[in-house]
Amino acid sequence: MRKARFFSVNFVAAALLMALPVMAQTDGECGTGFCGTPNNNGGGGGGGGGGAILVNNTDIGLTYSTSDDYDGDGYEDDFDNCPFRPNRDQADSDGDGVGDVCDNCPHAANKDQMDTDGDGIGDVCDPDMDNDGIPNAQDNCPLVPNKSQIDTDGDGLGDACDPDIDGDGIPNKDDPCPFLANVTTGCDDDTDGDGILDVVDNCPMAANPSQKDTDGDGIGDNCDPDADNDGIPNGNDNCPLVYNPDQKDSDHDGMGDACDTNGFCLVVAKNPDPTQCLDPKTVFQVVGAPRVTAKTGETIDLSLYANRQGVNVNYKWFVTTQPSGSDDNVGNPVGTATCGDGYECAPLSDGKRPVLIPHNPGQYTLTLTADLAQTDTVEPSVKHAEATLPITVTGTAINSGGGCAISGQGPAGLLVALGLGLAMLWRRRR
Numbered sequence: 001m002r003k004a005r006f007f008s009v010n011f012v013a014a015a016l017l018m019a020l021p022v023m024a025q026t027d028g029e030c031g032t033g034f035c036g037t038p039n040n041n042g043g044g045g046g047g048g049g050g051g052a053i054l055v056n057n058t059d060i061g062l063t064y065s066t067s068d069d070y071d072g073d074g075y076e077d078d079f080d081n082c083p084f085r086p087n088r089d090q091a092d093s094d095g096d097g098v099g100d101v102c103d104n105c106p107h108a109a110n111k112d113q114m115d116t117d118g119d120g121i122g123d124v125c126d127p128d129m130d131n132d133g134i135p136n137a138q139d140n141c142p143l144v145p146n147k148s149q150i151d152t153d154g155d156g157l158g159d160a161c162d163p164d165i166d167g168d169g170i171p172n173k174d175d176p177c178p179f180l181a182n183v184t185t186g187c188d189d190d191t192d193g194d195g196i197l198d199v200v201d202n203c204p205m206a207a208n209p210s211q212k213d214t215d216g217d218g219i220g221d222n223c224d225p226d227a228d229n230d231g232i233p234n235g236n237d238n239c240p241l242v243y244n245p246d247q248k249d250s251d252h253d254g255m256g257d258a259c260d261t262n263g264f265c266l267v268v269a270k271n272p273d274p275t276q277c278l279d280p281k282t283v284f285q286v287v288g289a290p291r292v293t294a295k296t297g298e299t300i301d302l303s304l305y306a307n308r309q310g311v312n313v314n315y316k317w318f319v320t321t322q323p324s325g326s327d328d329n330v331g332n333p334v335g336t337a338t339c340g341d342g343y344e345c346a347p348l349s350d351g352k353r354p355v356l357i358p359h360n361p362g363q364y365t366l367t368l369t370a371d372l373a374q375t376d377t378v379e380p381s382v383k384h385a386e387a388t389l390p391i392t393v394t395g396t397a398i399n400s401g402g403g404c405a406i407s408g409q410g411p412a413g414l415l416v417a418l419g420l421g422l423a424m425l426w427r428r429r430r
Contacts, residue, residue, distance in 0.1 A: 323362025
C-alpha cells in the first residue's frame with residue numbers, strides 16, 4: 001500500500017513538471033510562432049522562450065508579460081506597424097502597413113519607405129527626390145543629383161544617369177570615348193592641360209576647367225569672342241558676361257548698367273578718370289575738365305562739374321604748377337555757375353568761360369575751388385570743395401624772333417604782330 005501511494009505521488013509530480021513549460025508558452029509571441037529576442041526590456045530569457053518581462057502595456061500600469069514590445073505601446077514588435085515609435089492607435093492612413101507616426105509618406109503608400117536623398121521624405125511624395133534643386137518633373141535624372149542637367153546626346157536623360165552618354169549604342173563602360181559618338185581614338189588628349197579631355201572641352205586650346213559657357217552656345221567663355229552673345233565683342237563690351245546690346249553706362253565708369261555693382265558715381269566724360277567720380281549721395285564734390293594733352297598756344301576751355309543739380313556755385317581757377325620760365329594764368333578765372341542735369345556747371349555770363357593758353361611745353365597743374373551759393377541739402381555743414389586738373393603740354397615755346405616773348409596766340413597775338421610790322425614799315429618809309 002505504501003509503495004503504491006509513493007508511486008502515485010511521484011507520478012503526479014512528474015506530470016505537473018512536464019505540464020509547466022507548456023503553460024508558459026500558451027501566451028505571448030512565442031505562443032503564436034513569432035519568437036524573437038527583445039531589446040532592453042527582457043523577455044524570452046535571451047533565447048526567445050517567451051519568459052515573463054515587466055512592461056507597461058495595460059491601462060492599469062506595470063504588468064508581467066511574455067511579449068517583445070520595444071516601444072512599450074502594448075503591441076508586440078511582430079504585430080506593431082511602428083515597432084520603434086509608440087503608437088497605440090496603430091493609425092495607417094495610406095494602408096501600406098507602416099504606421100503614420102513612422103511613415104515618411106503617411107498619405108502615399110510606400111511600404112519600402114525609399115528615401116533617395118535621405119531628407120526624411122519618401123521618394124513617392126518628395127518633389128525633388130535627389131535634392132539637386134531641380135523638381136522631379138523637370139529633372140532629367142530625378143534619382144541622381146545633377147544640377148547642371150547636362151545631356152550630351154540630347155535624349156532627355158542626363159549624363160549623370162545615362163548608361164550611354166554619347167548615344168552611339170556603346171555603353172559607357174565599354175565605350176573608349178563615352179562623350180563623343182562613334183569615336184574610338186584620341187579621347188585621352190588634353191591639349192590645354194585643364195583636366196578636361198579635348199573631345200568634351202568647350203575650349204580645347206584655352207584652359208578653362210570650369211567649362212563656363214555664359215551664352216550656352218557650346219563655346220566656353222575663355223575662347224568665345226562674344227561670351228554673352230549680345231553682338232558686342234568681349235574687348236569692346238562693357239558687360240562681357242551680361243547680355244546688353246544697348247551698352248548703356250549711365251555713370252560713364254566703363255561698366256554697363258546691366259552689370260554695374262558699384263552704384264552710381266558719375267565719371268565726367270571729358271575727364272575719364274574712374275577715381276574722380278561724382279556721387280550725388282555724398283558731400284559736395286567738384287571735378288575739373290578736360291584732362292588733356294594740349295599744344296602750346298592752344299586755347300583750352302575749362303569746365304566745372306559738381307555732384308549737385310540745380311544749384312549755383314562760386315568758383316575760382318588758378319595755375320598751381322607750370323614749366324620753368326612760364327608765367328601763364330587762367331583767363332576769366334573767377335565766376336558763378338549754375339549746375340544742370342548733366343552735373344556740368346556753366347558760367348552764368350556769356351563769354352566768361354575760364355580758359356588757359358599755355359606758352360611752354362611741360363606739365364601744368366590747375367587748381368579749382370568751389371563754394372555752394374546756398375546751404376547743401378545732403379550735408380549742410382559742407383559747402384566748399386576743391387579739385388586739381390593736370391594738363392600735359394607739347395610743342396615748342398612761343399617766342400618772337402627778336403627774343404621778345406609774345407604773350408598769347410590767335411587773334412590777339414596776330415594783332416600784336418601786325419601792329420609791330422606796320423610800325424617797322426612806317427619807320428622805313430620815313
